[in-house]
Amino acid sequence: MILTVTLNPSVDRALEVDALVRGEVLRAVGSHIDPGGKGVNVSRALLANGLKSTAVVPAGGAEGEQLVDLLKGEGVDMLAVPIVGRTRSNITLAEPDGTVTKINEAGPVLSAAEFAEVSDAVLTAARSSDWVVICGSLPPGPSVPAFAALCERLVAAGARLAVDSSGPALLAGVDAGATLVKPNREELAEAVGRELSTLGDVVEACARLRAAGAGTVLASLGADGAVLVEESGVLAGTSPVTVPRSTVGAGDALLAGFLAAGARGEAALVEGLAWGAAAVSLPGSRMPGPQDLDRTTVRLDARPDLSRPLGRG
Numbered sequence: 034m035i036l037t038v039t040l041n042p043s044v045d046r047a048l049e050v051d052a053l054v055r056g057e058v059l060r061a062v063g064s065h066i067d068p069g070g071k072g073v074n075v076s077r078a079l080l081a082n083g084l085k086s087t088a089v090v091p092a093g094g095a096e097g098e099q100l101v102d103l104l105k106g107e108g109v110d111m112l113a114v115p116i117v118g119r120t121r122s123n124i125t126l127a128e129p130d131g132t133v134t135k136i137n138e139a140g141p142v143l144s145a146a147e148f149a150e151v152s153d154a155v156l157t158a159a160r161s162s163d164w165v166v167i168c169g170s171l172p173p174g175p176s177v178p179a180f181a182a183l184c185e186r187l188v189a190a191g192a193r194l195a196v197d198s199s200g201p202a203l204l205a206g207v208d209a210g211a212t213l214v215k216p217n218r219e220e221l222a223e224a225v226g227r228e229l230s231t232l233g234d235v236v237e238a239c240a241r242l243r244a245a246g247a248g249t250v251l252a253s254l255g256a257d258g259a260v261l262v263e264e265s266g267v268l269a270g271t272s273p274v275t276v277p278r279s280t281v282g283a284g285d286a287l288l289a290g291f292l293a294a295g296a297r298g299e300a301a302l303v304e305g306l307a308w309g310a311a312a313v314s315l316p317g318s319r320m321p322g323p324q325d326l327d328r329t330t331v332r333l334d335a336r337p338d339l340s341r342p343l344g345r346g
């Protein structure tokens with residue numbers, strides 16, 4: 034069983050507009066609401082493919098209730114920890130060519146007592162889980178040392194920990210010795226403090242995170258695919274998408290597919306790329322199911338050209 038942890042979940046509201054024009058009243062031509070947050074999406078993707086997981090979410094206020102109802106409606110097993118603050122709403126503005134503009138709230142404050150309650154729930158559930166997957170931004174409140182302590186306690190307790198976050202939270206996961214980290218290009222660049230222009234830059238940056246404590250690094254690179262750097266070597270892969278609809282949650286789908294297929298080697302990278310590409314072909318943050326997956330378009334390369342330039346990030 035996979036335990037996902039989203040410390041800052043959301044109600045995701047996606048509005049489709051014909052074109053984004055600043056300063057105008059825009060009329061939405063379509064709208065939908067999804068339960069959101071990166072770990073929540075990993076759980077949704079796993080469920081869409083018949084795999085069991087439990088999503089840990091702090092939830093508060095009317096939006097917290099809505100989040101819990103949406104998760105129940107989709108049949109996602111959850112551990113909701115009540116909090117005083119109001120769960121955030123994140124907005125996606127989607128244009129017909131697949132361009133998305135996202136506005137994410139900071140999220141409610143998680144008090145020290147609430148964070149301790151969430152941590153206890155995670156540490157307890159971790160005992161019967163194959164993976165603990167902590168994803169997304171830290172809400173205001175918990176300090177980085179408190180988050181780092183949670184990661185360290187999980188690793189010390191023998192949990193296989195995966196972290197998909199940014200900034201200091203990503204580095205805390207690396208330092209704690211997470212089994213897997215999944216940064217995107219921007220997060221990886223921030224973690225190593227330099228721009229990443231080529232595939233070689235990405236491989237080098239992943240190697241640095243491994244040297245600092247991470248077991249495996251799965252770097253997602255948008256349309257440039259993904260790079261996997263693990264004990265046994267380096268693999269790069271792409272999965273072209275003919276008609277991109279929404280990239281929201283593509284990284285979460287990639288991570289879910291990678292975990293679902295064992296989190297190592299070619300088979301897992303193929304699965305992750307197939308799930309990521311399928312998510313990009315679907316509207317909003319809809320997670321792909323078996324009917325959406327096409328593994329035949331995935332191309333892997335065990336000896337990638339490290340001088341290959343990446344698209345504009």
Ligand SMILES: Nc1ncnc2c1ncn2[C@@H]1O[C@H](COP(=O)(O)OP(=O)(O)OP(=O)(O)O)[C@@H](O)[C@H]1O
Nearest residue numbers: 217253254255256258259274281282283284285309
């Ligand atoms: N434009 C695209 N064309 C083809 N595949 C894409 C595209 N964008 C994303 N992908 C696929 O989805 C995966 C994840 O994308 P990305 O690197 O943007 O993740 P992310 O920034 O973590 O996304 P999010 O935070 O929205 O979940 C990529 O590794 C790739 O397989």
Ligand SMILES: O=P(O)(O)OC[C@@]1(O)O[C@H](CO)[C@@H](O)[C@@H]1O
Nearest residue numbers: 069070071123137169170281282
């Ligand atoms: O603000 P964060 O935590 O970095 O990201 C939150 C979020 O943008 O990530 C998911 C897509 O990956 C969405 O469901 C959600 O709105």
